[in-house]
Amino acid sequence: MAFTRLLVCLLGVLLPHHMTTGLNLRPIIGVLAQETESSTYGDTYIPATYIKYIESAGAQVVPIRVKEPEDYYEKLFNSINGVLFPGGGVDIITSEYAKAGKLLFLMAVKAHDKGDYFPVWGTCLGFQLLTAITTGQDLLTKFDSTNVNWPLNFTQDAQKSHLLGSLPRDVHQYLTKENVTENYHQYGMSPEIFNGNPALSNFYTVLSTNMDRNGKVFISTMEAKKYPIFGTQWHPEKNLFKWNPKYDINHDAHAVRVSQYFASFLVSEARKSNHTFPSMKAEADAVIANYQPVYSNDGSFEQIYYFNYTLGWN
Numbered sequence: 001m002a003f004t005r006l007l008v009c010l011l012g013v014l015l016p017h018h019m020t021t022g023l024n025l026r027p028i029i030g031v032l033a034q035e036t037e038s039s040t041y042g043d044t045y046i047p048a049t050y051i052k053y054i055e056s057a058g059a060q061v062v063p064i065r066v067k068e069p070e071d072y073y074e075k076l077f078n079s080i081n082g083v084l085f086p087g088g089g090v091d092i093i094t095s096e097y098a099k100a101g102k103l104l105f106l107m108a109v110k111a112h113d114k115g116d117y118f119p120v121w122g123t124c125l126g127f128q129l130l131t132a133i134t135t136g137q138d139l140l141t142k143f144d145s146t147n148v149n150w151p152l153n154f155t156q157d158a159q160k161s162h163l164l165g166s167l168p169r170d171v172h173q174y175l176t177k178e179n180v181t182e183n184y185h186q187y188g189m190s191p192e193i194f195n196g197n198p199a200l201s202n203f204y205t206v207l208s209t210n211m212d213r214n215g216k217v218f219i220s221t222m223e224a225k226k227y228p229i230f231g232t233q234w235h236p237e238k239n240l241f242k243w244n245p246k247y248d249i250n251h252d253a254h255a256v257r258v259s260q261y262f263a264s265f266l267v268s269e270a271r272k273s274n275h276t277f278p279s280m281k282a283e284a285d286a287v288i289a290n291y292q293p294v295y296s297n298d299g300s301f302e303q304i305y306y307f308n309y310t311l312g313w314n
């Protein structure tokens with residue numbers, strides 16, 4: 001007994017922490033870039049809101065470039081502990097964002113089938129991308145749901161789900177009763193289309209729906225049945241980090257609590273992955289701290305990281 005404890009102590013000194021706790025306490029989440037509309041600052045971008053969101057919950061962030069050779073994504077996948085597909089405005093089938101996202105998604109599913117835990121999260125456009133990857137089609141339809149906050153309408157399946165099944169009582173209350181989820185989308189996934197498409201309905205479980213301004217219902221939250229893959233049509237990161245006064249964003253304590261809960265959830269998922277960079281130097285060279293965001297205070301109040309296309313992994 002005493003010997004075992006001594007052994008555990010010694011191992012604790014000698015081994016990385018995650019090998020004694022079972023959790024990776026240096027989680028790193030990749031955030032996917034997407035094409036800019038004008039290349040003034042760069043070919044691709046990531047809004048800083050997504051990066052701060054992840055960092056605020058105790059993980060590092062690595063930007064994921066698009067239009068890279070396949071081995072860039074393979075190396076990166078084996079080095080990081082989860083990916084986030086952010087919101088934005090590019091095509092969910094033909095964009096470089098969509099192509100890179102699909103590669104990473106397929107790697108995550110394949111790895112998971114072999115027992116390798118790897119979370120994938122899609123927000124807004126990222127949620128829509130998840131539906132496109134699964135079906136190979138753009139099945140979105142128009143909704144009137146920009147710049148508006150709503151509570152979620154949970155489905156029956158929410159209470160036994162991984163994402164929403166163990167919500168603390170207060171978060172459950174705020175999420176289902178208060179205007180804490182910021183929507184900014186002109187397209188969405190209707191439950192009829194979802195249910196009529198076996199590729200979607202066999203892969204994902206719908207956890208919540210919402211009605212747009214015209215009373216038209218869209219899917220607002222889903223998770224994969226067999227994988228740690230989660231999608232929200234709404235934006236958990238905005239309540240914390242988006243201050244542009246043109247946007248109607250709820251910054252009250254309940255909205256902030258809900259956002260912090262989902263940031264922590266994502267990072268806790270990433271702690272279950274033990275992928276690591278080949279060296280601390282490789283990690284240090286990859287993290288977002290190597291880049292400087294551009295701040296626009298011309299009324300858009302947004303910090304953005306820009307990237308240009310490269311010729312591959314360095």
Ligand SMILES: *[C@@H]1O[C@H](CO)[C@@H](O)[C@H](O)[C@H]1NC(C)=O
Pocket residue numbers: 040041042043306307308
């Ligand atoms: C991308 O390239 C353009 C044109 O050379 C340059 O103006 C811009 O600063 C570059 N952006 C980044 C992030 O390197």
Ligand SMILES: *[C@@H]1O[C@H](CO)[C@@H](O)[C@H](O)[C@H]1NC(C)=O
Pocket residue numbers: 019115116117274
């Ligand atoms: C990493 O996790 C996998 C299962 O997800 C496990 O088989 C493997 O032994 C772990 N490796 C280390 C170094 O902890």
Ligand SMILES: *[C@@H]1O[C@H](CO)[C@@H](O)[C@H](O)[C@H]1NC(C)=O
Pocket residue numbers: 153154155156209210211
């Ligand atoms: C919530 O969803 C249920 C079906 O899951 C539907 O019957 C109900 O009308 C919805 N309520 C609102 C307010 O959207």
Ligand SMILES: *[C@@H]1O[C@H](CO)[C@@H](O)[C@H](O)[C@H]1NC(C)=O
Pocket residue numbers: 148149150177178179
């Ligand atoms: C949420 O916002 C709607 C307008 O979209 C408003 O009618 C409703 O009263 C708000 N609910 C709460 C609980 O503040």
